[in-house]
Amino acid sequence: MPASDPRPALVWLRDDLRLADNPALTGAVEGGRPVVLAYVLDEGRQTRPLGGAARWWLGRALADLSRAVAARGGTLVLRRGDPAAIIPALAEAVDAESIHWNRRYDAPQIAQDAALKEALKAAGRTVKSHNGTLLHEPWTVKNQSGGPFKVYTPFARAAQQQPVRAPLPEPSTLRFAPAPASEALADWHLTPSAPDWAGGLRATWQPGEDGARATLTRFLKEGLAGYAENRDRPDLENVSRLSPYLRFGNISPHQVLAATRHAEAAGTAGAKDAAKFVAELYWREFSYHLLYQFPTLASANFNPRFDGFGWASNAAHERAWQRGRTGYPIVDAGMRQLWQTGWMHNRVRMIVASFLIKDALVDWRRGEDWFWDTLVDACPANNPASWQWVAGSGADAAPYFRIFNPITQGEKFDPDGAYVRRYIPELARLPAEAIHKPWAAKPDVLRRAGVTLGLTYPHPILDHATARERALARYEAIRG
Structure with a gap:
């Protein structure tokens, strides 16, 4: 850079709170x-306001990033308000030659970025956007007709045939x-x-x-073997x-994918386990591609029949x-x-979602909204796409008649009851054969375990078999 032009680059951080493999930072x-690094707390002016758990994560992640930047001699500039006003004002204050950010994929944010780009360019500044969030941009993976995929398996097959860049080191x-x-x-x-x-x-x-690095390392050493x-x-x-580290960009999917492939090549991860885990990364990709094509994913049925x-x-x-407090232990846990x-846990997410939607017949949007407020990984793409998948109203959705039985699901996936005991200590002394259906246990079994139904633990709020028939009848009414 010529000595006569010391103007800095402004990096606007969003869902990419990291220094390594950050294309916007590297480009700057x-x-x-x-560089000048900045984060703007929008608080829902153009986007969906963060829920309580996500706000907690954001605060901790920003504090961690601020410390990392300070250790390298810089300052993470924090601003609260409308980015449409704040980013141009920051660019003016530091006389930025260029502004860099990593792209986002829901409609309000795309519109916000497009308007900002035009305003900044009109002020004589260079604006460059980058891909720091997805393995593949939504417009790059198309079906044979040139349109977007609506079914996961062919999407993943097509996407995985495309090259993926290597992770970038911290500058x-x-x-x-x-x-x-x-x-x-x-x-x-x-x-x-x-x-x-x-x-x-x-x-x-x-x-x-x-x-994020520590979590990835632990998983590759202790959790990937046997994952499938x-x-x-x-x-x-x-x-x-x-998932929460990916949601806030404390780590990138490129870093996770590269580390998984390395473990597979080194022989520390089996091909079957690695393939199944990579498939989960591509479900995340699929969800973002759906959000890009269907911006109302969190508020409207993808399938209008519903x-x-x-x-x-x-x-x-x-x-x-x-x-x-439903009386079904795997749901309550x-x-x-x-x-x-x-x-x-992901399997349990499906079980509790099925119970709310299909047993209790509560609109999936109510459950999605509760998860949005209580999940640290509440993702604008993954959360609604997964709720719609369970509901049967989404792209590549589970058939509506697939209604999880909370008893058999618990017995199959928590066979000894360890998960239930961890989160429902009042049932901890029940034997495995009773812990997923305590209402069916003999009185002396309940007594020895210190369980009094209706007092220490609730009776089931509904009968699953009856609720299942009711749900199927409602579905038949809209099949047409």
């Missing part, structure tokens, strides 16, 4: 320019320009205090780039727990589900895990 420093020549004063992260009140309900989240997670066979077992540890579905309105059933840790 490629010309030898110093070795990272220099920081003088930055404007930053707002104080504590003033954003992202961490709950009255009351402080985040104790379980703090005990479970280490948000940030270092936590055991990933549906919530009582085991054959899951990655990388617009006429006869949902019930039972606040008591919905509340019992939220509190983990999942909902309590969610409340305590901000996360839930």
Whole structure:
């Protein structure tokens, strides 16, 4: 860079809170320019406001990134408000030659970015957007007709035939320009205090780039072997727990994919296990591609036939589900895990979603909204795509008649009851043969276990067999 042109590059960070494999950051420093890093808390002006658990994660991740930037001699500039005003003002304040960001894929954010790009260019600044979130851009994976895929398996097959770039290292020549004063992260009140309900989240997670690396390393060493066979077992540890790190960009899918392929090549991961885990990465991709093509994924049925579905309105059933008090142990264990840790095992997510939608006949959007508020990995693509998949209203959806039986699901995937005992301690002394259906246990079995149905643990709020028939009848009414 000529000495006569010391103007910096401004990097607008969003869902990419990391220094390594950050194409926007790498692109900003490629010309030898110093950088200014900024994060803007939009608070839902153009996008869906973050839920409580996600706000907690964001606060911790921003604090971690701020420390990492400070250790390298810089400042992460924090601003709260409308990016349409804040980003041009920051660019003006530092006289940025260029502005870089990694692309987002839902309609309001795309519109926001497009308008900002035009305004910044009109002010004489260079604007460059990059791909730091997905393995493949949504417009690059098309079916034979040139349109988007609506079924996962052919999508994944086509996408995996395309090349994927290697992860980028953290820039070795990272220099920081003088930055404007930053707002104080504590003033954003992202961490709950009255009351402080985040104790379980703090005990479970280490948000940030270092936590993401440690989680990936642990999974590759301890969880990937046996993943294909055991990933549906919530009582085991054959899951990655990388979803919140991917959601906030503390790690990239390119880093995860490359590390998995390396483990497979080194012989520390079997081909079957690696393939199944990679398939999960591509479900995330598929969800983002759906969101790009169908911006109302969280609010409208992908399949409009479900617009006429006869949902019930039972606040008591919905509340019992939220509190983990349905009387079905595998459902209640999942909902309590969610409340305590901000996360839930994927198999159990399907079980609890099926129970709410098909047993209780509560609109899937109500469940999606609850997950949005309580999940640390609440993702604008994955969350609604997965809820619609269970509901039967989505792309490549599970058949509506696939209604999970919470008893047999518990017995199959938590055979010894270890998962239920962990999150429902009042049932901990029940034997395995009774723990997934305590109402069917003999009185002396309940007595020895210290369980009094209706007092220490609730009776089932509904009968699954009856609810199943009711759900199927409602579905038949819209089949046409």
